[in-house]
Amino acid sequence: MTLFHFGNCFALAYFPYFITYKCSGLSEYNAFWRCVQAGATYLFVQLCKMLFLATFFPTWEGGAGVYDFVGEFMKSTVDMADLLGLHLVMSRNAGKGEYKIMVAAMGWATAELVMSRCLPLWVGARGIEFDWKYIQMSFDSNISLVHYIAMAAVVWMFTRYDLPKSFRLPVTVLLALCVYKAFLMELFVNIFLLGSWTVLLVKAVLTGAISLCSLFLFVTLVHSN
Amino acid sequence: MLPRELSVAAVLLLCVQSLHGSAFHPVSSHEFTAYRMQQYNLVQQKYGCRGAILGAEARSADEPVLTRRCVIMKVMDFTTEKYLEAQRQNAAAILILLPTNISAVPYDSIQSFMVSESEVLLKEILIPVYVAPEDEKLLIMYEEVKQAAATRTLSIFVRVLRSMVTATAFQMSLSNTAAIKSSTDTTFTTLEGVLPGAEEDAPTIVITAHYDSYGLAPWLSYGADSNGSGVTILLELVRLFQKLFSSPGTKPPFNLMFSLTGGGKYNFLGTKRWIEDHLDHAESSLLHDNVAFVLCLDTLANSDELHMHVSRPPKPDSPIQSFLEQLEEVVSSRFPWVKVGLVHKKINLVESSVAWEHERYSLRRIPSFTLSRLEDPKSELRGSMLDTMSQVDFRKMKRNGVIVAETLARYMYNLSDKGSPKDMQVFKGQLDFHDSRMSSLMSSLTSVPRATQLLDKEPAHILLVNSLEHEFKRYLQQVHRHTFRQDKKDPDITFFDQMSQQIVMYRVKPAAFDLFLGGCIAAYLAIVYYTIQNFDYLYVKLKAAAKYKHE
Numbered sequence: 001m002t003l004f005h006f007g008n009c010f011a012l013a014y015f016p017y018f019i020t021y022k023c024s025g026l027s028e029y030n031a032f033w034r035c036v037q038a039g040a041t042y043l044f045v046q047l048c049k050m051l052f053l054a055t056f057f058p059t060w061e062g063g064a065g066v067y068d069f070v071g072e073f074m075k076s077t078v079d080m081a082d083l084l085g086l087h088l089v090m091s092r093n094a095g096k097g098e099y100k101i102m103v104a105a106m107g108w109a110t111a112e113l114v115m116s117r118c119l120p121l122w123v124g125a126r127g128i129e130f131d132w133k134y135i136q137m138s139f140d141s142n143i144s145l146v147h148y149i150a151m152a153a154v155v156w157m158f159t160r161y162d163l164p165k166s167f168r169l170p171v172t173v174l175l176a177l178c179v180y181k182a183f184l185m186e187l188f189v190n191i192f193l194l195g196s197w198t199v200l201l202v203k204a205v206l207t208g209a210i211s212l213c214s215l216f217l218f219v220t221l222v223h224s225n
Numbered sequence: 226m227l228p229r230e231l232s233v234a235a236v237l238l239l240c241v242q243s244l245h246g247s248a249f250h251p252v253s254s255h256e257f258t259a260y261r262m263q264q265y266n267l268v269q270q271k272y273g274c275r276g277a278i279l280g281a282e283a284r285s286a287d288e289p290v291l292t293r294r295c296v297i298m299k300v301m302d303f304t305t306e307k308y309l310e311a312q313r314q315n316a317a318a319i320l321i322l323l324p325t326n327i328s329a330v331p332y333d334s335i336q337s338f339m340v341s342e343s344e345v346l347l348k349e350i351l352i353p354v355y356v357a358p359e360d361e362k363l364l365i366m367y368e369e370v371k372q373a374a375a376t377r378t379l380s381i382f383v384r385v386l387r388s389m390v391t392a393t394a395f396q397m398s399l400s401n402t403a404a405i406k407s408s409t410d411t412t413f414t415t416l417e418g419v420l421p422g423a424e425e426d427a428p429t430i431v432i433t434a435h436y437d438s439y440g441l442a443p444w445l446s447y448g449a450d451s452n453g454s455g456v457t458i459l460l461e462l463v464r465l466f467q468k469l470f471s472s473p474g475t476k477p478p479f480n481l482m483f484s485l486t487g488g489g490k491y492n493f494l495g496t497k498r499w500i501e502d503h504l505d506h507a508e509s510s511l512l513h514d515n516v517a518f519v520l521c522l523d524t525l526a527n528s529d530e531l532h533m534h535v536s537r538p539p540k541p542d543s544p545i546q547s548f549l550e551q552l553e554e555v556v557s558s559r560f561p562w563v564k565v566g567l568v569h570k571k572i573n574l575v576e577s578s579v580a581w582e583h584e585r586y587s588l589r590r591i592p593s594f595t596l597s598r599l600e601d602p603k604s605e606l607r608g609s610m611l612d613t614m615s616q617v618d619f620r621k622m623k624r625n626g627v628i629v630a631e632t633l634a635r636y637m638y639n640l641s642d643k644g645s646p647k648d649m650q651v652f653k654g655q656l657d658f659h660d661s662r663m664s665s666l667m668s669s670l671t672s673v674p675r676a677t678q679l680l681d682k683e684p685a686h687i688l689l690v691n692s693l694e695h696e697f698k699r700y701l702q703q704v705h706r707h708t709f710r711q712d713k714k715d716p717d718i719t720f721f722d723q724m725s726q727q728i729v730m731y732r733v734k735p736a737a738f739d740l741f742l743g744g745c746i747a748a749y750l751a752i753v754y755y756t757i758q759n760f761d762y763l764y765v766k767l768k769a770a771a772k773y774k775h776e
Contacts, residue, residue: 131253
């Protein structure tokens with residue numbers, strides 16, 4: 001549409017990140033460069049994932065419209081690398097748990113936002129034609145911020161030595177849910193043939209549930225002992 | 226150290242970007258091919274649409290204001306009144322959506338569209354008129370545009386809200402903005418071939434049909450009935466009579482000359498030039514003298530009527546009168562339900578248009594007539610985009626072919642005088658009409674739009690004419706291909722280019738929508754801000770819950 005529309009989409013996509021950064025107190029810790037480092041790790045991990053995918057999962061050229069269940073599952077499994085990357089970022093930062101989680105998640109999510117949504121928005125949202133797609137994309141970036149914060153928290157909990165036995169199972173389940181969330185979403189879309197707005201809603205609900213669970217676990221873990 | 230890191234970062238960035246490259250295709254724009262309405266100058270008279278440039282918002286024809294909008298119509302709702310209204314209001318363009326499956330369109334709609342089509346083709350229009358085959362996205366656009374027109378009657382509040390929030394508009398634009406160029410280099414190709422008779426100076430019967438087609442948009446004029454049916458029957462006659470002529474026992478005392486003429490939809494210019502070639506330029510020609518009659522086949526693929534069109538009433542004992550008698554005999558004995566009539570129409574020298582092909586011969590004093598299922602030469606059926614193969618009734622076309630063939634045989638062998646029974650069938654068994662050949666001829670003829678301006682330009686069209694020539698060579702002798710060029714200074718007909726264009730359709734929103742959306746986003750961000758500010762509250766609650774549980 002117009003530059004105004006691009007502005008709208010941009011604000012919708014980026015302002016929640018900015019607000020989170022400011023309000024979470026990260027700005028007071030001078031965490032900016034730490035976030036940039038986390039972003040660089042994101043890039044590195046994505047590159048490794050891509051190389052791995054290109055080597056071991058060549059594009060499956062089956063019949064059109066057929067959903068390759070196993071192939072997609074294996075591809076999602078490669079997303080485990082994200083967990084490793086987040087762990088790497090958090091292990092290199094010293095500090096309180098919240099601080100480590102927030103730095104890793106902010107850097108990670110911001111890098112993803114810049115890398116994967118900036119250019120499509122710039123190219124697409126300014127075009128002559130109108131599509132809800134770009135507004136949806138911006139909402140999606142908000143969801144992924146929450147998703148990465150939850151994911152970082154779960155990874156942090158998982159890697160703690162003093163994790164009580166009773167926490168082991170729920171944390172592992174949450175970890176698996178985080179990794180296979182994209183896969184589950186795709187499966188939903190393929191089975192129920194959801195529209196783009198419904199997909200967004202389902203994604204928001206799913207991410208909200210995961211993050212509430214992990215928040216509860218986190219609070220219990222930190223303040224119970 | 227730093228430059229190296231930067232370059233690594235740049236490479237990483239490119240890689241990640243390429244991963245998401247698939248997200249770039251905008252689904253909200255749609256490119257489609259649209260075909261422009263006829264445009265030609267014939268005998269100092271201009272026809273068709275003069276414009277080509279398009280860049281306007283789509284509107285339904287039901288809206289009251291159409292000025293500078295692109296009016297969208299389906300075949301179902303296309304009428305001459307709406308067309309003239311759009312022209313009067315100075316619309317930017319008219320876009321007609323043509324269904325891909327014409328047999329699914331109700332018969333009444335087809336009839337009324339054909340009538341409107343022939344009416345609008347008689348006049349000139351300055352705004353561009355395009356025809357596009359329907360596709361999924363165009364139909365969605367049509368429905369939305371039509372809905373927008375339907376909400377016109379709602380209250381002002383609803384309308385304002387609608388125009389700000391839910392309204393979508395469709396912008397049509399054409400990337401090609403070059404001016405229309407005229408071309409006078411169109412050629413007419415006429416094919417001829419002969420089956421020589423038993424005697425040296427036997428009289429000649431000429432059987433002819435024009436093979437070009439005509440319709441609102443040249444690129445969509447397949448002309449199955451007019452005049453694919455005439456060509457199909459003629460080619461089947463060629464095959465059958467070749468069999469009769471090839472054995473000495475059945476060789477009749479007539480020369481049979483076949484010709485397929487181009488330019489038939491433009492006053493039979495190809496026929497005119499072909500006759501001139503034979504009479505004025507050739508040393509000796511079968512057309513010079515002793516022509517029994519010329520039989521023109523035109524539009525024969527439907528209905529239970531056959532009309533024999535003549536320019537002057539046939540004299541008693543003339544070959545045409547005798548043919549007519551034979552025709553009536555064949556029809557009354559074998560197909561009594563078919564109505565045969567003689568239609569006499571004087572050639573109007575004042576009028577610039579030539580109604581039937583035989584008039585070209587009559588003007589040169591060659592006895593001739595046209596056989597057609599149509600009574601009125603100005604019938605809308607003789608030039609319509611909806612005249613496709615699905616409209617052809619193959620049984621009736623074959624029956625008409627049989628009638629022509631039987632009548633010719635009866636006439637040439639003089640079977641009535643020899644006392645043969647009236648319902649004798651010459652064309653049966655070995656000599657039967659082949660259904661499969663007729664349908665394959667028809668489908669190859671309707672495989673490309675045979676509009677005159679395309680026939681000598683497009684490869685597929687040239688191939689079609691070549692295959693017709695090949696078909697002639699297979700059965701006939703002295704096959705000639707006449708290609709008539711036009712006089713550069715004083716052309717009979719001038720055509721124009723840009724008949725097929727790529728149009729891009731964009732989905733757009735009004736400017737007010739951006740403001741509205743901006744407001745919504747600001748509200749959303751405020752909520753997000755408030756939530757994050759008060760996150761502590763949730764955290765404390767959860768902490769208390771955890772403590773309580775722990776204790």
